[in-house]
Amino acid sequence: MSRIITYAQALNEALAYCMDQDDSVFIMGEDVGRYGGIFQVTAGLQDRFGVDRVMDTPISEAAFVGGAVGAAMTGMRPVVEIMFIDFITVAMDMVVNQMAKMHFMFGGRAKVPMVIRVNIGAGRGTAAQHSQSFHAIFQHIPGIKIAMPSTPHDAKGMLIEAIQDDNPVLFVEHKKMYIDKGEVPEEAYTVPIGKAKVVRPGKDITVVATLNMVAKALTVAEEMAAQGVDMEVIDLRSLCPLDREAVLASVRKTGTLITADEGCHTGNMGAELAALVAEQALDSLQAPIVRVAGPDTPVAFSPPLEQAYIPSEQDIKDAVARVLEYL
Amino acid sequence: MSRIITYAQALNEALAYCMDQDDSVFIMGEDVGRYGGIFQVTAGLQDRFGVDRVMDTPISEAAFVGGAVGAAMTGMRPVVEIMFIDFITVAMDMVVNQMAKMHFMFGGRAKVPMVIRVNIGAGRGTAAQHSQSFHAIFQHIPGIKIAMPSTPHDAKGMLIEAIQDDNPVLFVEHKKMYIDKGEVPEEAYTVPIGKAKVVRPGKDITVVATLNMVAKALTVAEEMAAQGVDMEVIDLRSLCPLDREAVLASVRKTGTLITADEGCHTGNMGAELAALVAEQALDSLQAPIVRVAGPDTPVAFSPPLEQAYIPSEQDIKDAVARVLEYL
């Protein structure tokens, strides 16, 4: 049980488990076969499950995301890999107008159990078209679950959950996390999509974070603890369903909210949480809500600019300092 | 000067004016030529300016939106019509990864002066794939101006402004407004993109609205005035640049904020405004922020469901009532 593997390996185990259990599950994407996926998440699966169930696709995101929709409607459980979230734009009609709407539009008669795996994030020098973090826009499209696991443990459990879910799930990974290591049980288990997790209870300041911002928030929390500030860190884990209760409960306790997510500032995941709190827990708020986020710019290539883009521990500390002024 | 024309005619005049002034301006889209556009916005322009400058395109949104990007980079000022905002999804890579990023990615060396006209909104029985209002997602993509004129007057002035702007502009119309009438000067003029307008000053409650929600807010404001409640109605007019100052100033005055926009509730334009206020004017807030918005569902076809989807005057009244509890 104290087995340590990477985030990528955890995802790989989840895929292997589901494919083993259910012959409706199959994988499609570019270079997912022999190559094992650009981040090695599907490594070895083609050897094990064959070329029909681990399919290398042409560069045709619309065809294979739409293909997944059609396959899902007819009894399969496809898992699609989109190499970078930036490329989901080429398949956007299939995501927004087909995948997300079929169940509703057909009066509940069709189900679309499929998963689209994407990764977000800057930090690998891949510039403006390969480093975006615009996952929040899918919150605004009803009909899509959005999972965001922040640890290898959750990566495995949430991916199994996503594959078994009868809904389309956008599964958001962070490209800098694939080599992160953590404890992951060997056996199969699920982690719910739609339940946030209090990863560090605290009473003074609430931070709601996603993906690798969770670890940064925890580091800051430890530092602040030494200074007598007791931070509560919540790993949001999914944008839809959104665990409003968990966020509201924490804010009601601490009277504060800091959000931390790599997406650009305007219109990000933090905006929705801030609005939620301003709508439903205003009375409890003792300090301004602060969003730690990427700036409202594309991601630049130049290393110092790219580094400056990425929301940092220092940014979280600055947010905490701002909030503390009011407490 | 008291000439009354429709919103569609106002747009048509703006197009004709710009094409007349500048031979770099041209129009592309499906059925924009002889047919005059599905909502008649380009009626008569092909006769006047020829088939090369008012081009009927194949069903190839990616090619003609991307074509506009290429033309804009090389000296033209294309105006593209996308028949329904729902279809922008097929051209999303060209919008998100090309149009929005070229200027930044190329270090300022390229300009992309183009306009994409789209329309949002339910109410015409066109169901889930032709009735969406997801304009807010573009707020989260740096590099795109987003104009939303709520009157024939602003439609004309903002479209001229958009065409003359050196940036890409997403020009968001509402399909139920094309036949709305209003006073429109015959001569050319511009209305800035990025300046909200206080359309009704008031001291008690701030409502920030877009497109046809502005008129609804005004109607409610008149009703409420009779009951002694003095509402301030702000027509936001653009999502990017976002006139943060105008919103903050009003909220600081009234201590309240109601947002009204047809997009689904979660992740909508109101979320960003709420977050802004919770971040920068929390002290002034005397009541919860309330968003009047579409529900988090696709738009259903069935007439009663479709009507129930559309945010109404009653919804605004309910929001006002909720806010009044705190004042």
Add this chain to the structure above:
Amino acid sequence: MDIPPKTVRELYRTMVIIRAFEEKVQDLYARGHIPGLAHLYIGEEAIAAGVCANLGDKDYITSTHRGHGHVIAKGALLKPMMAELYGKETGYCKGKGGSMHIADVNLGILGANGIAGGGLPIAVGAGLSCKMKHPGQVAVCFFGDASSNNGTFHESLNFAAVHKLPVVFVCENNGFGISVSQAQHQAIIDISIRAAGYGMPGVTVDGNDVLTVYLAAGEAIDRARRGEGPTLLECKTYRWRGHHEGDPNQGGRYRSKEDIQAWVENCPIKRFEQYLTKNKVMTKKQMQAVWEEVESEINESIEFAEQSPFPPLSEMYQDVLA
């Protein structure tokens, strides 16, 4: 042509149902009974009828905005169809989809589609299912000439070809995408020549000749069933009505009365009736009986639709997530 007389009579009946259904919708729409958009299939009946006569319930189709003909030919019942057009709770989609989104997965109808070209990838997906789990089953994908310019056409045909999927792509070339003529939207005449670019066979047939369509589709479908991969089948036809009900003068802005008239003369049903009489498959009286039967069936569907309730408002919040 060794088509069993029973099949021939069924082809006729299917075409008549489609025609009669659409004429009723036209009338109901004009009188304001049907909300939203209605894109009628009148004049193109031979294609849906001829293609779908080769399919069983376990085969799949994807349809388009102009989908009534396809779904009727694939076996959709008229009552829930008409109720759907009315937006009623008893409709195929509980009234939530309307004309552009009629679907019945149990009948293999994966939905009409409001996105021009939106159905092609979905048919590819159904083809994947068939290949992996149900060898022998096929997916047929209908789409228009103008939609053949959407990138999804390219990606889907290429994907289906390289993975040898059992998909038949049926292009209904009626010469226009709304107001834009084929000559304005593509520099080719036979869309089937595009098949070569994917390494699959391409065939063009007279889409107003139901037996020709039936046979050509049959060949392509059999090929797919045998695991030999996809085919592109182009059927040339014409739409009599405007792009949608409400298109001024049935498209008078972009085409001439003479053109329309010439195609009305080329009516697929009239032509088939001549064939049936000449070959003594059916008498005029028998044909008349079909029309009458169909007429009453459609009237029943209208009554059903009109008497059905609208969905309750709570339905708005249902089916967003499963």
Add this chain to the structure above:
Amino acid sequence: MDIPPKTVRELYRTMVIIRAFEEKVQDLYARGHIPGLAHLYIGEEAIAAGVCANLGDKDYITSTHRGHGHVIAKGALLKPMMAELYGKETGYCKGKGGSMHIADVNLGILGANGIAGGGLPIAVGAGLSCKMKHPGQVAVCFFGDASSNNGTFHESLNFAAVHKLPVVFVCENNGFGISVSQAQHQAIIDISIRAAGYGMPGVTVDGNDVLTVYLAAGEAIDRARRGEGPTLLECKTYRWRGHHEGDPNQGGRYRSKEDIQAWVENCPIKRFEQYLTKNKVMTKKQMQAVWEEVESEINESIEFAEQSPFPPLSEMYQDVLA
């Protein structure tokens, strides 16, 4: 083949610059001097050189993720190019674009592009500009075999054909999209056959023979200049290196050493050198001089890049809006 000797020598020089530049980048990348991704053009030099030798400064190109060769051939200066790869302020994009986004609109370089197939619609747009405002100018669009399956290929070729735009589509068929071989991504051998589906000419040539490429591209470009519309030109080639620097064993996961070796034997530069010697256009010594000249030019560019400052952090907020 009546190519002026000056042009022949220039073709050679261009190929040598590209090769030497890429070899330096390979080395710099391995030593950690260049961040991000580098997709090298080694082995494909004849295409960029042969095509761009037909273009002037006022003509346009769109390029790809594998863009260094294209932009060099189109006249990009090595100093700002190298500085861009380093992410320096003196780079073509102030360091904000990097390898995948080098652009210089003044030179007609409308950008490398990180989206596979992303450049095709943009070339169409440049073609529109030319047609409307600058008759005689053309746009050339480079893209790979695997990118020819993106829907943008289809939409762009169709659009260019129906509007007779002065665009030449140059497909660099190196047999792979990352690890996926052509046989796995499309069921055809010559991509140029797709041209027929748009009503435009399609030609396939040996992409490792620079004079053949030069002549074939010249014909297509002249045709475009004369207003006769677009052409699809496929050039068969091979990439020697992995998909990007860092691809294990130069793509050893998906191709054999023997295959790579066979193509290394088929080196476009070596072949051209044989031609030049045989036809007495250049002596070995002259060729050697070119390499030396180029080498020192590249070294200067490296020095320039290394000595240039990174952009100030304030640059992050610049150029978001004009």
